[in-house]
Amino acid sequence: MLDFFGFEGARSRGEIAGLSPAPPRQASLIRQQAGLDDRAKISYFARMAGPIYYSANPWYAKEISEKYRGGSYFAWVCEYFDSEREAPAGSGGIMIAPSSNPRKIYEELLDEYRNQEEHSHRIKEYRKTFRRLAKTWLAGGEISQDQFDEIIASVQANSWRIWKPVLYVIPHLSIDRNRIILVKRPDRAGYGPEFQIADLRRDEFDIIDLSAMMRLP
Amino acid sequence: MIDALETKFGRIAAAGLLARAALSLGYVEKSEGDYGIIIAQLIDETRNRLGINREDNAPDTLSRIADFLDSESDKLLSPTNTDLALGRLAERGDLPSDLYEINIIEAISDTHGKNWQLEKELIETTIRDFTQEQHYGPPRKPHEPAMISLFVRSFRTKWLGKNFMMLVAARRDGFKLHVHQAWRIYPSKVNMAGASGPVGLLQRFSNVYGAEIEMDGRMGHFFLFSATPAPDNYKIKLHNKPRHIHVSQFFQFDSRGRRNSALIVAIDLVKYKNTLKEFFVRREDILEFAKAPEATL
Numbered sequence: 001m002l003d004f005f006g007f008e009g010a011r012s013r014g015e016i017a018g019l020s021p022a023p024p025r026q027a028s029l030i031r032q033q034a035g036l037d038d039r040a041k042i043s044y045f046a047r048m049a050g051p052i053y054y055s056a057n058p059w060y061a062k063e064i065s066e067k068y069r070g071g072s073y074f075a076w077v078c079e080y081f082d083s084e085r086e087a088p089a090g091s092g093g094i095m096i097a098p099s100s101n102p103r104k105i106y107e108e109l110l111d112e113y114r115n116q117e118e119h120s121h122r123i124k125e126y127r128k129t130f131r132r133l134a135k136t137w138l139a140g141g142e143i144s145q146d147q148f149d150e151i152i153a154s155v156q157a158n159s160w161r162i163w164k165p166v167l168y169v170i171p172h173l174s175i176d177r178n179r180i181i182l183v184k185r186p187d188r189a190g191y192g193p194e195f196q197i198a199d200l201r202r203d204e205f206d207i208i209d210l211s212a213m214m215r216l217p
Numbered sequence: 218m219i220d221a222l223e224t225k226f227g228r229i230a231a232a233g234l235l236a237r238a239a240l241s242l243g244y245v246e247k248s249e250g251d252y253g254i255i256i257a258q259l260i261d262e263t264r265n266r267l268g269i270n271r272e273d274n275a276p277d278t279l280s281r282i283a284d285f286l287d288s289e290s291d292k293l294l295s296p297t298n299t300d301l302a303l304g305r306l307a308e309r310g311d312l313p314s315d316l317y318e319i320n321i322i323e324a325i326s327d328t329h330g331k332n333w334q335l336e337k338e339l340i341e342t343t344i345r346d347f348t349q350e351q352h353y354g355p356p357r358k359p360h361e362p363a364m365i366s367l368f369v370r371s372f373r374t375k376w377l378g379k380n381f382m383m384l385v386a387a388r389r390d391g392f393k394l395h396v397h398q399a400w401r402i403y404p405s406k407v408n409m410a411g412a413s414g415p416v417g418l419l420q421r422f423s424n425v426y427g428a429e430i431e432m433d434g435r436m437g438h439f440f441l442f443s444a445t446p447a448p449d450n451y452k453i454k455l456h457n458k459p460r461h462i463h464v465s466q467f468f469q470f471d472s473r474g475r476r477n478s479a480l481i482v483a484i485d486l487v488k489y490k491n492t493l494k495e496f497f498v499r500r501e502d503i504l505e506f507a508k509a510p511e512a513t514l
Contacts, residue, residue: 063311129243131236135232135233149297150311153303157316159316160509161315161512
């Protein structure tokens, strides 16, 4: 079993980018470079955690950060976009719970957004969380009563747009390590590492809309 | 404890503490310090009131506790005037775009004739599911556009060369969006590199499809603002052939009630229609064209 050369990885990345899987010739090249015979099955791709953190969020989280939080973003992040497929076997990354996998969060939220899933548990929870956060910001004098009303009115309104997922892509090498908080084990859904950055600035990361590349249900 | 919160901390701070307690249920790691103690007491009291065992930390149970804390904090806050809040958002251009009622002016449907239905869907999808947006708020300075929103979205087709961007410009009027301009921009025809935002794209588009007109003594095909509105149509002769020039503009009024106009583009519709014919994109050619979910206020 080969776990670091990337044939299957090319396929999984290809799905995201709308490209076709890597050709068989590439598989034989990998076998050749790895000194494996033709029977060696390249079964999955894995790689080291890269210099990027990923975080899937509803579009409204971005709006709130920009319009009511002075451009300060909160992000719960992962070292892999798709920890299930990309994290190496035996690493902590493979043990990131599916409920914390950015790709899974993105896909599920996109599905619920496209299908206008009125019973979506995730959207209900987002609604509650934004309401609670707005109350704490109002109590702390961080937002005005008018701004509080606008947040509450927006999450209560029948908008689907605000739940459309976006992906934060965060190159973390330039971020001070003290700002990256390892979420303690009891607060993580699995053993795999997850981090929080509470004060991201907009110039420290990109926001990507993958919806055109994700398959329609 | 819950009943005494308002007296002790005040209405809004008490609501904030209850909200913080509800949020803390999402974490096993507990807050420290005085606030941590108060939050722990609030949660304990809620458990007692709901008859929930201290050891019961099942997700549904925690959700019930959080909902109770939410309802207590809601009681402390005055009810939100939703219409007023959404009205403010609409005025600034911050309202979620799918909450606007979309009205497309007749001139656009006339341009597309029998292909209008597809174009209408493209326009509505662009507004509700944009990739770029730009909004001009209420009038603040003279000689500036006001109450105009622009949206951009890309559409992929089966053929790379037929992919296009849709650019929509609309006037905001309460919860209504009156669409005055909607253009398909094909990258092979219009150089979009380095265009700054939707207005920059509109300018690039007009550089290709524009026809020169005179406004306020200046010749051009794109004007951000003009103190004097242009006529809607011009008839000119190009290579000795009559040519119909369509002028699209947003009328607005200055503080003295004088009419002026903004985002004025003079477009040679024949040239634009020829491009649409040349690319001839049908509905089935557009990949993964999911109409954006429609919301109602």
